Every structure is written in C-alpha cells, then in structure tokens.
Amino acid sequence: MRRAPLPPRAILDHQRGAALLVFMLIFFLATTSWMLSQADSSRLHSEADKTTSASLAQAREALLGRAVADKERPGSLPCPDFDDDGKAANGSCSVVIGRLPWKTLDLPDLRDGDGNRLWYTLSSELRDNETAAPINPTLALGLSLDGTSNIAAIVFAAGPPLADQNGRPSNDVADYLDGANRTGGPYVSGPSSSSFNDKLIAISRDQLFSVVNRQILGLLRVGLGKYYVANGNLYPETGADLKTALAAHLDTD
Numbered sequence: 001m002r003r004a005p006l007p008p009r010a011i012l013d014h015q016r017g018a019a020l021l022v023f024m025l026i027f028f029l030a031t032t033s034w035m036l037s038q039a040d041s042s043r044l045h046s047e048a049d050k051t052t053s054a055s056l057a058q059a060r061e062a063l064l065g066r067a068v069a070d071k072e073r074p075g076s077l078p079c080p081d082f083d084d085d086g087k088a089a090n091g092s093c094s095v096v097i098g099r100l101p102w103k104t105l106d107l108p109d110l111r112d113g114d115g116n117r118l119w120y121t122l123s124s125e126l127r128d129n130e131t132a133a134p135i136n137p138t139l140a141l142g143l144s145l146d147g148t149s150n151i152a153a154i155v156f157a158a159g160p161p162l163a164d165q166n167g168r169p170s171n172d173v174a175d176y177l178d179g180a181n182r183t184g185g186p187y188v189s190g191p192s193s194s195s196f197n198d199k200l201i202a203i204s205r206d207q208l209f210s211v212v213n214r215q216i217l218g219l220l221r222v223g224l225g226k227y228y229v230a231n232g233n234l235y236p237e238t239g240a241d242l243k244t245a246l247a248a249h250l251d252t253d
Helices: 009-067 181-183 205-230 237-250
Strands: 097-099 119-122 151-157 200-202
Touching: 009 151, 009 200, 009 205, 151 205, 200 205
Parallel strands: none
Antiparallel strands: 097 119, 119 151, 151 200
C-alpha cells in the first residue's frame, strides 16, 4: 500500500528541521574550533610569559652576583651592550641603556618569550668605570621606576613589536621598548595594551647593597683574622692597617 504524500506544509517543516540541525552542527563546530584556538593561544601566551619571567629573574641574579664579585669596585654594574655582541661596552658608559651584556655576565643568550634579547639600564652612579665617583651605598641614585627613586638597574623584555615598531631587528631601543622607556625614562611599568607591552624587573639600591655589604663584611672578617694572626694577635689600629687587613685577603683569593 503506497503512503500518501506529505502535505506541502509538512514537507516545509521537515526541510526547516533539517536546515536547523545543519546550522546547529555548523555552529557547534565553529564554537568548538574557536574555544580550542583560544585555549591554544592562552597556553602559548602563558608559556611565553614563563620564559620571559625566568629570563628576567636570571638576569637580575647575574647582575647582583656581578656587583658582589667586583673586588676593585664592589657594587658596580657593567655598561650595557650597544652593538648586540653580548659584551659590555668599553669607555665611560655615558649612555646607560642598551642590551643586557649577557656574555660579560657569563649568561646564556637570554631571550624573552617572543625571542628578543633583553634590554638593560643602570644608574650612572654605579657604572664600572675609573672615571666614575667612588660608590657609596647611601648615595642617592638618579634612576627611577614608576616614580620610585634609588633604582640601581632595570632589565626589560620587549615583547612583540607594536604597530609603529617596524625596524626590528635593530640596535635602536625605540624599535623595542615602549612609552617613556624608549626615550630613556623616567622608566615605567604597566599592564600590556596596544601601546605598551614591556615587562621588566628592577634592582633597588637597598637590594643591591644588602648583598654587597654582606660580602664586604665577610671579606673584612677574614682579612681581620689574617691580620690578627700575622701581627701577634693584634687588630688594626689605623685606617691604613685596616686597608692592609682587607687587601691581605683579597690578594690571596
């Protein structure tokens, strides 16, 4: 027995139902694809941030170690690298922003999460140069960050280029850093946006000299002990003797 043909309205309803199912399937697939792409993008962004944070922290520790290890000028910091060879520039270091001198600091070739080498600035009062004034841990430093003064050094991760940064790769800080950071300060930090995506880590004067002073006191203690033994169980009586006591240790290290 042949089935009676569906009335036109039933046929139309059936077609609409099928079209709705197709539309829902397409919508589901598109939504799933978008969610997966967002999750993948978030994962990649998180991994890039982790790489950046790790590189900045490693650079900070290396700079502190360098300041402690300098026996001629404890507390000093190297000049930046101006030609991207990984080495601190020679000379008076009159310009105090450039790339982090990773070879001078005996570091691996540190990069941020976007593959850029790190940038670096230091307080001119702390530069490692014979023309600079003696380092005094109580001396006010001219470098500032977000309005806070007495900053010893700042390390920057440039991140991806902004819309107006078309010159990469280059040795021009303006092709990498953003806002006031690209013009030599006053230096700033802040959340990522379409006009600013620098990430950075700073070393304050107090943080720097808390480790440097401990090292100096340790050297002095050893030097005094050697002087005490070598001079019939007597401690130094003058500043010159004290200098000799410390030098006795430094010369044998």
